[in-house]
Amino acid sequence: MKQRRLAVVPLPVSALVVLALASQITFAIVQARPQARAEELLTPPSAASLRAMSLGDPIPFAQLSTLWLQAFDNQPGVSIPFLDLDYGKVEAWLQRILELDPRGQYPLMMASQLYAQVPDARKQRQMLELVHHEFLVDPNRRWPWMAHAAIMAKHRLNDLPLALTYAQALTAYATGPEVPHWARQMEIFLYEDMGEYETARILLGGLLSSGAVQDPHETHFLIERLKALSGAEKPSSPSKK
Amino acid sequence: MPPVLNKVLTIARFTLLEAVRTRLLWIVLVILALLFLGSLFVQHISVTETARMQTGFLAATARTSAVFVLSLYLAGSMAREFNDKVVDLLLSLALPRAGYYFGKFLGYAGIAVGIAALTTLALAPLAPGVGLVLWGASLALELTLVAALALFCVITFTQIMPAISFVIAFYLLARSISAVRLLSTSQVLAPNDLTNRIVAHLVDALGWLLPGLDHFTSTAWLVDHTGSLSALALDAFQTLVYGSLLLGAGLFDLYRRNL
Numbered sequence: 001m002k003q004r005r006l007a008v009v010p011l012p013v014s015a016l017v018v019l020a021l022a023s024q025i026t027f028a029i030v031q032a033r034p035q036a037r038a039e040e041l042l043t044p045p046s047a048a049s050l051r052a053m054s055l056g057d058p059i060p061f062a063q064l065s066t067l068w069l070q071a072f073d074n075q076p077g078v079s080i081p082f083l084d085l086d087y088g089k090v091e092a093w094l095q096r097i098l099e100l101d102p103r104g105q106y107p108l109m110m111a112s113q114l115y116a117q118v119p120d121a122r123k124q125r126q127m128l129e130l131v132h133h134e135f136l137v138d139p140n141r142r143w144p145w146m147a148h149a150a151i152m153a154k155h156r157l158n159d160l161p162l163a164l165t166y167a168q169a170l171t172a173y174a175t176g177p178e179v180p181h182w183a184r185q186m187e188i189f190l191y192e193d194m195g196e197y198e199t200a201r202i203l204l205g206g207l208l209s210s211g212a213v214q215d216p217h218e219t220h221f222l223i224e225r226l227k228a229l230s231g232a233e234k235p236s237s238p239s240k241k
Numbered sequence: 242m243p244p245v246l247n248k249v250l251t252i253a254r255f256t257l258l259e260a261v262r263t264r265l266l267w268i269v270l271v272i273l274a275l276l277f278l279g280s281l282f283v284q285h286i287s288v289t290e291t292a293r294m295q296t297g298f299l300a301a302t303a304r305t306s307a308v309f310v311l312s313l314y315l316a317g318s319m320a321r322e323f324n325d326k327v328v329d330l331l332l333s334l335a336l337p338r339a340g341y342y343f344g345k346f347l348g349y350a351g352i353a354v355g356i357a358a359l360t361t362l363a364l365a366p367l368a369p370g371v372g373l374v375l376w377g378a379s380l381a382l383e384l385t386l387v388a389a390l391a392l393f394c395v396i397t398f399t400q401i402m403p404a405i406s407f408v409i410a411f412y413l414l415a416r417s418i419s420a421v422r423l424l425s426t427s428q429v430l431a432p433n434d435l436t437n438r439i440v441a442h443l444v445d446a447l448g449w450l451l452p453g454l455d456h457f458t459s460t461a462w463l464v465d466h467t468g469s470l471s472a473l474a475l476d477a478f479q480t481l482v483y484g485s486l487l488l489g490a491g492l493f494d495l496y497r498r499n500l
Contacts, residue, residue, distance in 0.1 A: 002499055009496040013339070017493055020486035027482055028449035034419035095313040 032044045041072055041085055044092050047099045049055040062101035069093050083118045087126050090115055098134055140176030147183045181213055192197040248336050249344040256348020260416055265314055270355055270474040273363040276302050294462045296367045300460045303360045311356055311384055312391040312408045315349050321393040329500050351411050353384035375468035382480040383457040389484045393491035415454040422448050454485040
C-alpha cells in the first residue's frame with residue numbers, strides 16, 4: 001500500500017512525536033542507572049520449581065540464571081566485589097544451576113575463580129568446599145576447578161591438609177584419559193611440601209611403575225624427582241610456593 | 242462541548258460498549274478465577290511464607306494475563322474494524338483522523354482501567370491496604386501504556402499476528418531492560434575493553450528508548466509494602482511521556498495511510 005506524502009501529517013502530530021521522544025530520552029537519562037544490590041539476591045526456588053519455570057528447556061534457563069547471578073558483582077559502594085553477598089544464597093544458586101545444566105562449567109568457574117577470591121577465609125573455604133562437593137559428581141569433567149581449589153587451599157589459605165584432601169580427590173576420582181598427569185601428581189608434591197618424603201616417594205614410584213606416564217620428558221623429570229626424594233630430605237623448588 | 246470532542250467521546254463509548262458486548266468482562270473474570278485457584282494450589286504446596294507465595298504468584302500471573310488479554314482483544318477489535326471497512330466509513334464523515342484515533346485510545350484506556358480494577362479486586366482478599374491501591378493504580382498505568390502500544394502496532398502492521406508479536410517482544414524487553422543493562426556492564430567482562438564498552442553503550446541507548454516497565458506494578462509493593470506515592474508519580478510521568486510518544490507515532494502512521 002502506497003503511503004501518502006509526509007506533508008499530509010499535521011505539524012502538531014510531528015511536533016508531538018519529536019517532543020515526546022526527546023522527553024523520553026531525557027527522562028531515561030536523568031534516572032539513576034540500574035544497580036544490583038547484594039540484599040536483592042534472593043534464595044533460589046527448588047530445582048523442581050526452576051525446571052517448571054524453564055518450560056521444559058533447563059539449559060538456556062540455567063545460562064540466563066548464571067548471567068543474572070553474575071550481575072551481582074558490581075554493587076555500588078563496595079570496593080571489593082562479591083564480599084557483601086550472602087554466600088549461602090550464592091552457593092544455593094550455583095548448585096541449582098548445576099542441577100539444571102550438569103554439563104555446564106560456568107558455575108564452578110564462578111565459584112573457584114570469582115567468589116573464592118574475596119579476602120574472607122570463611123567464604124573462600126565455603127566456595128572451595130562447594131567445588132569439592134560438585135567435583136565428586138562428575139570428576140573427569142570438573143577436575144580443572146578441583147585442581148584450582150587445591151592450589152587456592154595451599155597458596156591462599158596456607159592449609160596444606162585441605163590442599164592434600166583436594167589433591168587426593170583428584171588422584172582418586174579424576175581417572176579419565178582427558179585428565180592431565182600433573183593434576184593427578186599434585187598429591188605427591190603436596191606430601192613433599194608437608195615433609196612426608198617417604199609417602200611422596202612411594203606414590204611417585206608407584207606412578208612410574210604403573211606406566212601411566214608415557215611422555216619421555218615427563219618420565220625423566222619424575223625420575224629425577226624420585227632420586228631427589230630418595231637422596232635428599234628437602235623439598236624441591238618447583239613445588240615450593 | 243465542541244462537536245469534535247463529542248464525536249471522540251462517542252467513539253470511546255462505543256469502544257467500551259463493544260468490549261462489554263463481546264464478553265471481555267467475563268473472559269477476564271474467568272481468567273482471574275482460574276489464576277486464583279492456581280494461587281491456592283501454590284499456597285497449598287508451599288512449606289513456608291504461604292500467604293506471601295500465594296500473593297506473589299497471583300499478582301505476577303494476573304498482571305501478565307491482563308497485558309496479554311488486553312493487547313489481544315485490542316488487536317482483534319481493530320483488525321476487524323479495518324477488515325469491515327468501518328474505519329473508512331468513519332473517516333468519510335466530518336471527523337479528523339486524530340479524532341478517531343483519540344476516541345479509540347480513550348475507549349481502550351477505559352478498558353485497561355477496568356481490567357486493572359478487576360485484577361486489583363481479585364487480590365483484595367490476599368493483600369488489602371495502601372500497597373494494593375498503589376499496585377492497582379500502577380497496573381492501570383501499565384495497561385494504558387500497553388493499550389497505546391497495541392493501538393500503534395495495529396495501525397502500523399494492520400494484521401493481528403505481527404502486531405501481537407511486536408507488543409509481546411516490546412513488553413518483555415521493556416520489563417527486562419534494566420537487568421540487561423546490568424548484565425552488559427558487569428565488571429567480570431573487562432569493562433575497559435572497547436567491544437564491551439560499545440555493547441554497554443548500545444544497550445544503554447536501547448534502554449533510553451524503552452519505557453522502564455520494571456518500575457511498574459511491583460509485587461514487592463504488595464508483599465513487602467515498599468510502594469510509595471513518589472514511585473507511582475514516576476510511573477504516571479513515564480506513562481504520560483511514553484504514551485504521548487506512542488500516540489504521536491500512531492497518528493503519524495494513520496495520517497500517512499492511504500485508506
